[in-house]
Amino acid sequence: MSVRVTTCVGPAVTPHRDDLARLRIAVFRDWPYLYEGDLDHERRYLAAYANSPRSVFVLALDGDAVIGASSGIPLGDDGEAFQAPFRTRGMAVDEVCYFGESVLLRDYRGQGIGHTFFDEREAHARRLGGFAWTAFCALERDADDPRCPPAYRPNDAFWAKRGYRRQDDLFCTLWWTEPDAASERRRKNRPPTASVAKRPCRRRAAGKSGSLGSPNSPDLPPTHLVTNAWRRSRYGARIFSASECAHRLRFWLRPLDA
Ligand SMILES: CC(C)(COP(=O)(O)OP(=O)(O)OC[C@H]1O[C@@H](n2cnc3c(N)ncnc32)[C@H](O)[C@@H]1OP(=O)(O)O)[C@@H](O)C(=O)NCCC(=O)NCCS
Numbered sequence: 714m715s716v717r718v719t720t721c722v723g724p725a726v727t728p729h730r731d732d733l734a735r736l737r738i739a740v741f742r743d744w745p746y747l748y749e750g751d752l753d754h755e756r757r758y759l760a761a762y763a764n765s766p767r768s769v770f771v772l773a774l775d776g777d778a779v780i781g782a783s784s785g786i787p788l789g790d791d792g793e794a795f796q797a798p799f800r801t802r803g804m805a806v807d808e809v810c811y812f813g814e815s816v817l818l819r820d821y822r823g824q825g826i827g828h829t830f831f832d833e834r835e836a837h838a839r840r841l842g843g844f845a846w847t848a849f850c851a852l853e854r855d856a857d858d859p860r861c862p863p864a865y866r867p868n869d870a871f872w873a874k875r876g877y878r879r880q881d882d883l884f885c886t887l888w889w890t891e892p893d894a895a896s897e898r899r900r901k902n903r904p905p906t907a908s909v910a911k912r913p914c915r916r917r918a919a920g921k922s923g924s925l926g927s928p929n930s931p932d933l934p935p936t937h938l939v940t941n942a943w944r945r946s947r948y949g950a951r952i953f954s955a956s957e958c959a960h961r962l963r964f965w966l967r968p969l970d971a
Contacts, residue, residue: 714775716821718829720837723766730759732779740816742892744862745854749890749956762813765790767841771833773817773826774840780821783830784813785837788848795850798883798964804846810838810969812849831875835969844969850885852961876967883964884918888957 721729731752738750762768765786773781788796788809796806815830838844851868854861869879 714821716780716824716826718771718826718833719774720833721770721772722837723768724763726759726770726772727763729770729772729782730756730763733759733772733782736782736818737814737816740818744860744865745852745862747860747891749892751890760785761792762846769834769837771823771830773829775821781815781817781826781830782798783815783834785834785847786813787841787844794885794887798885802883807843808843808845809832809842809966810847812847814849814916815836827871828875832843846966847877847969848964848966850964851879853961853963854885857893870934872965877965878967880966885962885964887960887962889960890956891958893956925942 726733734750734752734755737755738748738752740746741748742750762770762784767790768786769784771783771785772779787807788799788811789807791811793810799806799809812834813830815827817826817830838847851872862887
């Protein structure tokens with residue numbers, strides 16, 4: 714397989730929108746993300762990037778197929794949920810270039826494409842100019858979560874080697890629907906386990922499914938799993954379906970010219 718990497722700035726990503734949506738849904742279905750993909754949400758998310766002329770998508774292509782992608786956007790052009798933690802800390806939002814995510818199909822991993830994604834996005838930030846920091850956020854899961862596959866290898870060492878440092882006081886909370894236990898078992902053809910079936914945020918949806926992305930919350934319950942009553946007390950009745958779970962993401966930062 715021969716992979717080529719190309720960079721799309723701003724609206725240039727639009728022709729790839731549906732391929733990217735499918736890729737994100739496929740990769741983020743797995744641990745640790747467990748994201749029950751929603752094409753409409755994906756299209757809105759990608760449109761927000763395409764609407765910023767300073768955003769970037771680094772695409773990895775095998776022939777015409779998009780097999781990997783990585784995104785970046787000036788934090789000032791991104792949503793309030795991502796900006797607020799930086800403001801609270803007293804950092805200038807305009808000095809941060811935010812990296813959205815990297816996704817690569819499993820068969821193409823371990824060949825250096827993940828490093829290329831960082832190289833290209835950091836180069837884009839330098840070309841734009843004016844940034845002191847590059848940043849991204851990473852999902853945190855309970856260390857004893859029974860859904861973690863035995864062979865799972867976290868990315869922390871990779872990120873640390875690239876000069877990124879985990880920030881204890883910078884995090885945001887996003888909400889998304891996780892696949893329910895029964896559909897995951899069918900997908901993976903695995904027998905049920907009691908601990909997975911019992912997890913409260915894996916309930917079936919009541920009403921329409923919700924969207925990824927929400928306000929920040931400094932005080933999630935310890936397990937990061939919340940009840941509807943807790944959600945209402947915190948956010949009011951407006952937003953979340955019963956199937957959505959709160960997910961805490963921690964920011965990692967690196968000085969751009971370090
Ligand atoms: C994160 C991701 C894009 C990395 O892509 P990749 O092309 O496999 O990464 P690279 O080949 O550039 O490797 C990066 C580092 O991880 C190491 N690595 C990669 N796969 C590994 C594996 N299976 N076991 C051990 N180390 C591995 C590499 O050796 C390298 O470390 P090094 O610099 O010390 O050599 C890819 O794994 C992925 O899509 N993961 C799922 C989605 C995700 O977690 N995204 C990140 C958060 S949004």
